[in-house]
Amino acid sequence: MTGSADLKPHLARSHVMDLMRQMLRIRRFEEKCIELYATERIRGFLHVYIGEEAVAVGALPTLTPDDAVVATYREHGQALIRGVPMNAIMAEMYGKQEGCSGGRGGSMHIFDVAHRFYGGNAIVGGGLPLAVGMALADKMCNRRRVTACFFGDGAVAEGEFHESLNLAAVWKLPILFVCENNLYAMGTALELTESETDLHLKAQSYRISSVAVDGMDVVAVEAAARRATAAIRAGEGPQFLECRTYRFRAHSAFDPELYRSKTEVEEWKKRGPIERFGAWAEANAILHPTDFAALEQEVAAEIEAAVAFAESGNWEPVETLTRGVYAEVAP
Amino acid sequence: MTGSADLKPHLARSHVMDLMRQMLRIRRFEEKCIELYATERIRGFLHVYIGEEAVAVGALPTLTPDDAVVATYREHGQALIRGVPMNAIMAEMYGKQEGCSGGRGGSMHIFDVAHRFYGGNAIVGGGLPLAVGMALADKMCNRRRVTACFFGDGAVAEGEFHESLNLAAVWKLPILFVCENNLYAMGTALELTESETDLHLKAQSYRISSVAVDGMDVVAVEAAARRATAAIRAGEGPQFLECRTYRFRAHSAFDPELYRSKTEVEEWKKRGPIERFGAWAEANAILHPTDFAALEQEVAAEIEAAVAFAESGNWEPVETLTRGVYAEVAP
Amino acid sequence: MTRPPVETRIRTSYREAIRAAIFEAMLEDERVFLMGEDVGRYGGCYAVSKGLLAEFGPERIRDTPLSESAFVGAGIGAAIVGMRPIVEIMTVNFSLLALDQIVNNAATLLHMSGGQISVPLVIRMATGAGRQVAAQHSHSLEGWYAHIPGLKVLAPATLEDARGMLGTALRDPNPVLIFEHVLLYNMEGEIAADAGAVEIGKAAIRRPGRDVTLIAYGGTLHKTLLAAEILAKEGIDAEVVDLRTLRPLDTATLLESIGRTHHAVVVDEGWRSGSLSAEVAARLAEEGFWSLDAPIGRVCSVEVPIPYPRHLEEAALPQPARIVAAAQAVMRR
Amino acid sequence: MTRPPVETRIRTSYREAIRAAIFEAMLEDERVFLMGEDVGRYGGCYAVSKGLLAEFGPERIRDTPLSESAFVGAGIGAAIVGMRPIVEIMTVNFSLLALDQIVNNAATLLHMSGGQISVPLVIRMATGAGRQVAAQHSHSLEGWYAHIPGLKVLAPATLEDARGMLGTALRDPNPVLIFEHVLLYNMEGEIAADAGAVEIGKAAIRRPGRDVTLIAYGGTLHKTLLAAEILAKEGIDAEVVDLRTLRPLDTATLLESIGRTHHAVVVDEGWRSGSLSAEVAARLAEEGFWSLDAPIGRVCSVEVPIPYPRHLEEAALPQPARIVAAAQAVMRR
Numbered sequence A, B: 001m002t003g004s005a006d007l008k009p010h011l012a013r014s015h016v017m018d019l020m021r022q023m024l025r026i027r028r029f030e031e032k033c034i035e036l037y038a039t040e041r042i043r044g045f046l047h048v049y050i051g052e053e054a055v056a057v058g059a060l061p062t063l064t065p066d067d068a069v070v071a072t073y074r075e076h077g078q079a080l081i082r083g084v085p086m087n088a089i090m091a092e093m094y095g096k097q098e099g100c101s102g103g104r105g106g107s108m109h110i111f112d113v114a115h116r117f118y119g120g121n122a123i124v125g126g127g128l129p130l131a132v133g134m135a136l137a138d139k140m141c142n143r144r145r146v147t148a149c150f151f152g153d154g155a156v157a158e159g160e161f162h163e164s165l166n167l168a169a170v171w172k173l174p175i176l177f178v179c180e181n182n183l184y185a186m187g188t189a190l191e192l193t194e195s196e197t198d199l200h201l202k203a204q205s206y207r208i209s210s211v212a213v214d215g216m217d218v219v220a221v222e223a224a225a226r227r228a229t230a231a232i233r234a235g236e237g238p239q240f241l242e243c244r245t246y247r248f249r250a251h252s253a254f255d256p257e258l259y260r261s262k263t264e265v266e267e268w269k270k271r272g273p274i275e276r277f278g279a280w281a282e283a284n285a286i287l288h289p290t291d292f293a294a295l296e297q298e299v300a301a302e303i304e305a306a307v308a309f310a311e312s313g314n315w316e317p318v319e320t321l322t323r324g325v326y327a328e329v330a331p
Numbered sequence C, D: 001m002t003r004p005p006v007e008t009r010i011r012t013s014y015r016e017a018i019r020a021a022i023f024e025a026m027l028e029d030e031r032v033f034l035m036g037e038d039v040g041r042y043g044g045c046y047a048v049s050k051g052l053l054a055e056f057g058p059e060r061i062r063d064t065p066l067s068e069s070a071f072v073g074a075g076i077g078a079a080i081v082g083m084r085p086i087v088e089i090m091t092v093n094f095s096l097l098a099l100d101q102i103v104n105n106a107a108t109l110l111h112m113s114g115g116q117i118s119v120p121l122v123i124r125m126a127t128g129a130g131r132q133v134a135a136q137h138s139h140s141l142e143g144w145y146a147h148i149p150g151l152k153v154l155a156p157a158t159l160e161d162a163r164g165m166l167g168t169a170l171r172d173p174n175p176v177l178i179f180e181h182v183l184l185y186n187m188e189g190e191i192a193a194d195a196g197a198v199e200i201g202k203a204a205i206r207r208p209g210r211d212v213t214l215i216a217y218g219g220t221l222h223k224t225l226l227a228a229e230i231l232a233k234e235g236i237d238a239e240v241v242d243l244r245t246l247r248p249l250d251t252a253t254l255l256e257s258i259g260r261t262h263h264a265v266v267v268d269e270g271w272r273s274g275s276l277s278a279e280v281a282a283r284l285a286e287e288g289f290w291s292l293d294a295p296i297g298r299v300c301s302v303e304v305p306i307p308y309p310r311h312l313e314e315a316a317l318p319q320p321a322r323i324v325a326a327a328q329a330v331m332r333r
């Protein structure tokens, strides 16, 4: 595994098992969502994280419960790993009252303040300024927290990316930018839209220290994220992590995938984060076939329970439609 | 003079005289505007270019009549050097019908399509996308033109700067970005607002070739601009010129200048573009005291005529107020 | 109205009609090009531009980065120096990022330059809710754009208008915004095989009636027509007016209609307060006051960010039942 | 109304009143900070924050780069995790660059999160024309913001409101936008030395009258009061209502007033079509129809980008003479 050399010592069986479990939780959850979309239990836009699991699984456990996360519309994975209960996420996908956002948000707007999970933003680039402000508040209050902000390669072209990186750097804010570079923004390849496709270099032009890692390698991501969050906690200001990854499925349910070849997708699938990590763990006799089976079973049970929970959830009555437009009491 | 070594041969007396004349035209014009503002002939916002003359005078003559210019609200100097008649500019400052924008725009909105001068944009950063589109059209039509886009150091923080540079670079457009870095955006010093204050490096993060020049040295600006426009014409794509300069006067008539010291201003004044170039020309016996006197007289006459022209101009009748909201015929 | 014989009519969809209009414009005028996110290789997020890349190549079917402000501004810049760009903003939701360019450049350059510079630009975007895509993706902000002098704003609601408005917009020397309701793309029907440019600037009476004037546009037109059918069964003969052009508003047609019906209901998917329906109602109250026998009714979106679940989304948006109820209410006394 | 004794009144200006409100809020609550372009070292582009940097330091009087979207978004981010930011956008003209953050984040986070996240943020900005700063710097777009559910929108027109609205806004758990008309900053007068927070959400009758209700807000209030004086001399007793809060609109006070006067004129510096005046007129036409004895009049900006020359700018904006004429017109028949 790339970059895993210096981390081997930490790769205890329990940790390997945990990484595997978390990646599987995302993978199987997303697969179930696709199924549920086909049967119209889930509606609206659905963006799944299949192929990119190593990013969330590698990066998020380096945060503490006090830290915060801001994500995009492709955020089920982050939410799951952050600890938002799968039941609440699934109910949200259904639009049920028991969803983590009360059913109001759906797939693109997963929120859970108890887990300091601040969405779920469906405007590309729109989460970055928000994360900057959260980090600013922490800095002004001398709170030793990190705000991790996830966004795609597409967001890099937006003006808000530029403004946010600059602000974070000028003000030396405790923020971790995580760029999920899956090479495409919907159907447009990065190389057609960025003059500099080595995205982590962009961060350096703001004097933000940055690194690019193999986003298909959960151990590499974890190592890099750990270094980055440690630097932030040490007061070194914002850090930028470019995770080079790939989306195995269509952008959303409406995407006919005309813009890339099947071969390209297949090539990347060979590097699948679960597949490779699993093979490595097995080859090194850290995990055994029975472990995989047990994990799959455990995950399947969790998903089944989540579906049951969502199915049995309630629709908000129409009478409360105008709820949640204005807050009544100061937070 | 910095950077003038390789250009000495071209510094014929007539060229030196011309550079001097043009810088004086701007300086004296702006001084007159300040006077006219005090007597309320000119109203609204007035931003003068005193101290920064070398930028427009050095950069613009490297363009041909076919090329185009997009500027900011601090654009009198560019307009003058581009060849917009001083009469029409002054009448515009008065808001008279005879003004180059029919009096509708005033100081911040000088337009003259005959001279391919496309404003006069008062939204910081707002001219950059426009210039990108003009260059795109030229490229699509295989026209060998350059679009020169002027903007201040303050514009660099705007998202539109980032989006525009990237577009220009991805599409390899024939555009010259001229950053007039006078170290302040209104009252906010560059070092407080940019994590990377070496602005020309930012252009490089888009793979745009860039250079920083002493913007107080008209010969250095000219040399750099000549190289840049030549590169653009040779098909090398966008070029970026950072001109390091200084604004000797307040940002606008409303600015109490609390944010910088008199000493700082005085230090910069010693490097005044007219002052230094004049001293150099005299020391090298290229220009003589009588030349300066003659130039001053010539410029004074032109300004006097412009004021007379503006004074005797007409106010647009109120009856035509709603003119110019919609065009009637296709251009 | 004389219709062309049946054999010259073809079956098409709203989506295909727009594509045909783009296709035709690209063929006719080499200054025309299409630019926006995913218009090329992806085929357009609503598949409007599917196939055009193969036909016209990547220079003229130009995929852009996610840089709404810059590529809209670039469209303006290209327009002022001779091109005829069609800029596609995926949806009105993202147009907020380009608003400065539209309001402060596209709409003002002609005026600020004393008439020297015109901006023959067409900006297309999808608008509206109804697909359960929640609060950030369900805006109906065309009314905002209709507030801005210097812009023209169109809302094609029929196949003919989807086919015809683009060509007319491209021939207009001013910036023209075209709002395509997301729920209309799949609408199918027949149009004349030689359908082409249509007049803009005039409202159209889509259903004549004597008792009440129902005023709608874009996505709500069809709900309003449905409501009119229901009303007809209850003995109320509703006239349905399609605004078609949101700026400038064709007040004359509206006044004429209420001059006959003496009752008006305005239907608008925008949130009620400050939506386009307010302007329509205000004009009727100013200029049609003496024609009105009852207060004006409005059926708009409920003032809440659009929620994800279907039943709540449906409740938030104008529906035939609410239109019927509003018409009955204004007829009641 | 019992007024405090004369000796406790102080002379102040609109600018100073706002500064005093900021000052007080900063002292009272350490979660409050001011952030924006040139608020610190420059002293604020309208000198509102002059002196505050020396008092509170650069952390709490925070100069920002020219990055409207990011610093407004940062204000939202800071607000949702416990701060009480006051974000200053120099003028409404530049707020277009931050509109996405305001509409898609500030206004929707509470709803999208199912009520978990509230955004106790105050955004102040200057608005309006009258200083000959031409088309790009003269917008009056507060009506746009008043369209958005989730936002509250205030327009202080008096010294008391300039002094008092900010404090109330900061105590509100929702995003509140405060629009300060550029021509009011120099307005001087006396207010109670202990003036403080004022109620928001209610319109105020600034001049009682029997014949016609003139409805205005912000910068046009004073022109409207002038018009009322002129009308008084001509025997028309005008009531002048100051909207104060543009969202939510206090319709009740308006209906009450026209219930007495039976005539209404709405004055608004926004361009007529689709301005806030349209919503006001629409509500009166819906809910006050039977009170009205004549069509509603509107006095708005002429639909042209604001021109630079004084005489043209004056002609484009609402002026007392036009308000008088409109009032006379609605009274005439």
Ligand SMILES: Cc1ncc(C[n+]2csc(CCOP(=O)(O)OP(=O)(O)O)c2C)c(N)n1
Residues within 6 Å of the ligand: A074, A122, A123, A124, A125, A151, A152, A153, A154, A155, A156, A180, A182, A184, A185, A186, A247, A251, C037, C066, C090, C094, C097
């Ligand atoms: C401002 C904005 N423009 C356009 C869209 C439509 N859109 C949704 S996702 C997407 C692609 C984003 O790509 P990227 O940032 O790389 O994220 P990915 O989907 O690859 O995870 C686009 C264009 C949007 N949501 N917001």
Ligand SMILES: Cc1ncc(C[n+]2csc(CCOP(=O)(O)OP(=O)(O)O)c2C)c(N)n1
Residues within 6 Å of the ligand: B074, B122, B123, B124, B125, B151, B152, B153, B154, B155, B156, B180, B182, B184, B185, B186, B247, B251, D037, D066, D090, D094, D097
């Ligand atoms: C988008 C925007 N924000 C704020 C302003 C107000 N403003 C006008 S000029 C200026 C400073 C710009 O500085 P810079 O770009 O360095 O140009 P300079 O004035 O120094 O030539 C500011 C903040 C504006 N016009 N546009």
Ligand SMILES: [Mg+2]
Residues within 6 Å of the ligand: A152, A153, A154, A180, A181, A182, A183, A184, A185, A186
């Ligand atoms: Mg991507």
Ligand SMILES: [Mg+2]
Residues within 6 Å of the ligand: B152, B153, B154, B180, B181, B182, B183, B184, B185, B186
């Ligand atoms: Mg500057």
